[in-house]
Amino acid sequence: MRILVRTSRLAIWGRRLALFGFAVLLVSTGLHMFGQIASPVFEIALVIGTAIGALAFALGVAAYVTLWVSGDKGWGPASVGVFLGLVCLGPALAALAFARLYPSSADVTTAVDDPPRLVMAAPDAPQIDPESILQSFPNLITRIYQIPPEALFVLAQDLLRANGWTVLGIAEPSQVDNRVTVNALRRSLLGWENEIAFRVAASPMGAQIDLRSASLGPVYHDLGDNGRAIEAFLLALDDRVNAYIRDNLAMADDEPIAVPGSSGEEPQAQ
Template identity: 50%
Template sequence: MRIVVRTSRLAIWSRRLGSFSVVLLLLSIILHFSGQIAPDVFEISIGLASVFAALALLLAVLAFTVLWQTGDKGWGLALSGFIASSFALIPAGTAFALYLSYPSTLDVSTDIGNPPALALAHPDRPEHAVDPEALANRFPNLVSRSYQLPVEVMHNLVEALARNNGWTVLRNRAPTETGMIGTLNARRETLWGWSSEIAIRVAANPMGANVSIRAASLRDMWHDLGDNGRSLENALLALDDAVTLYVRDGLAILDDDDEEELPEALPEDHEAL
């Protein structure tokens, strides 16, 4: 009696769908970074690639089970489908992990009661509401700053911060003698095509200057995976470092001036009176 050994159709379709999902994913990324497709089209393409990859992964698991029981051919096909689908699911898996780890920060500010004014974004949307407790737990460094530096100096450091981060400045108002408040509004673009507006307010206080910062997404989204919150927290930490360097350099200049003003030593053969 001749035993017919067949190739598992589950394994065949697992490799086909897995390969298609990888091609769709890579093509979407290439077209996105070359500016050929809009961000929303890119997100739809990534979503479709993830759906095909999930189906391919399921078929691979089923193929492994069937092959173990029947002894048919297709282990290599099922394995290739499993590997390809796992690779194509990396973006979706990363997004899901960020969704579980971070609250939505579609409109977030260090000053909830009086946030800096926006120039482009539409504030106060109900779907943009952020839980203050969740925000404080996940972003402990996302708080307004108070520095013992003149408000003009702090505004210059804020301008440098915007340039160093590659933000597009939309509006920049330096503090004046009559109104010791400076504001800066900038547009921030993420690697994946998300856009948000950054608003920074620098206000004078008796000891120096207060800095408040805000970020609001420019697109209608249901969740930003904590992107705005991470961006603001990193910006504030970078501003802390900039202030530290400014103060250190200033102290170094003062030390050099003091050394130059020291009197010269008396000659060794100077006779006492």
């Protein structure tokens, strides 16, 4: 008597759904990174892909149990469903981890009382506690450097361009407000758009700079993306300012000191 060995339908559907969910996430992520679809569309695709991945994972696990009991075929398709289902769940799990690790920084600044002005972003974030922001981003504070404001502005603008951010506008200083503000557009790794603004002003010690970063549209939680971005900008700016000061000190040390009679002429008697 021949025993009929079948392929588990749970395993087959788990693989099909896993492949479909993975394709949805992969294609939508690529399109969003290159600006081909809007962020709301991408977020809907993320939800759909994640839900399909969760279903594929559940079917794959159910297929394992069925195969163990029945002895049918389908371990390969079931494994594909479980593995790709976990891959599809990866972004959601990472988002949960970042949401637990960081407070929302959908609109953060180093100058809470007088933040730099935004020209495009219209954040609709919940009230953010400055103390919790500083706990998560301890370097997110106003910088004061002992260099001329003009030099600080050039260093900050060069760093902005080096990061690949697009300049939206430069607000020149006025007679009332002798401060320069630069606004720029920053795209995150996955394609979300944020606006960065930095403001340079003179200070009694030299120059100071304040930053602000905000999501371009209303978001409930940015997973700390804006806070990490401007904190990294400030740390990189610290390095550039230190290099600027070191280079200028070296140039000052290399300047020859004029000594009377050093040109070969006898000093004139008084």
